[in-house]
Each structure stands twice: as C-alpha cells, then as structure tokens.
Amino acid sequence: MINELITFFNDISKKVKVIISLGNHDVFSNYHTFFNKLDKLDNVYVLDNFCYCDQFIYVCGFTLSRDYYYSNSMGEDIDILLRHLDKHKEMINNLPKSKIKIALLHSPMKLTDSRVLDKIKEYDLVLSGHMHDGMVPEFLKFLFGNNRGIISPYKKIFPKFARGNLCFKLDGREIKMIVTGGVTKLSLKSTKLLSKLNFIYNVGINKIIIQGKR
Secondary structure, three states: OOHHHHHHHHHHHOOOEEEOOOOOOOOOOOOOHHHHHHHOOEEEEEEEEEEEOOOOOOEEEOOOHHHHHHOOOOOHHHHHHHHHHHHHHHHOOOOOOEEEEEEEOOOOOOOOOOHHHOOOOOOEEEEEEOOOOHHOOOHHHHHHOOOOOOOOOOOOEOOOOOOEEEEEEEOEEEEEEOOOOOOOHHHHOOOOHHHHHHHHOOOOOOOOOOOOOO
C-alpha cells in the first residue's frame, strides 16, 4: 500500500505542486519513514511543523501530538494547542505581508477559541478536515445549517463547526476557515457494516481560488 501511495503522489507531482500536512491518524504510527519518502519526491512538500513559501503564498502545516487529540475523555486539549503554537512562534508571527498566508491545522474543533484565533490572526485562510463533514449525508443537508454536523469524531452530537466555510474577524482582519469533508467518511477500521456505508456520502474535494494579493 505504501509503495502505491508513493507512486500516486509521484504521478500527481509531475502535474501540480503537492503540499501535505499531518492529522491525528498520521501521528499514531511511526509515520516519519513514509512521509520522509514523500518529502523526497520532486514537487512534494510535507509540512510537519514546517512551512512552504513561493512568490505568491506562504503555507504552514502544524502537526499536533497524540496527546493533543487523545489526552482526555473530553477530546482535544486546548492548552496543548496553545503551547504548540507558542513553541512555533516563527510559524505564527511576523509572517510575510505581501503573500497569501495559509495555515494547515487538521482539526477545527479548538480553532474558534478566541485565544487560538489571536495567535493565528496573521493568517488569511485556515484549512482543516478531521470532522468527516459531520457525517451528514447529502440528502439530509437541508435539515442542518451550513456548519452543523450530526456527530463529531469524539461522539459529540450536533457539533457546531463540522463542515463548510467560516469567517472570523479579529483586530480588523478577517480569518477565513474551510473545513473539508474529506474523501471518505467511514474508516475501514469501522465495523464491517459501517465501512460499507461510504456510498451514501459524497466524495469531498475542495477547489479554492485565491485572488487579491498578487
């Protein structure tokens, strides 16, 4: 499977630039070997607490630890997130003003907290996933708001920021956030019955057009 994935990304990178950030499942195993191989491919950039910069954009990928995701029964630990951002001040402070600044933070669950927003306020756009589109099938979306889900990864019912576009204003600036639904919603590690229900969900691929600061 790993070889197939490397071939897949290698083929894509011959056509477009590929930027990768890591999520909670990626830090469960010894992920470094696989992602180091990806990072060695031409035109592929693995942002493991690292940044990519060219003449137009500045992109930083933040990798949170397993402790952040699973240290308590309530879900994610905001204190760990705040400490992580403070540890990587070079990724949140004095960012280039002339470029579009994008933060890749896998989970959106604590990003709406004012303390977190204050630390990432120099970014124009935050991209997240993790929520699996709130597990809302297409035929039920008319019952929910644009961002409300049915259930979160931590079994919380009707989470607020599970999908879609969000916008926050802070110190006169706007921070836009997109929570993508992801390609699949139910893992193969789910029960055999549940893993067969992916067909009721749309494949989530977001196309983002950025204009303005060129």
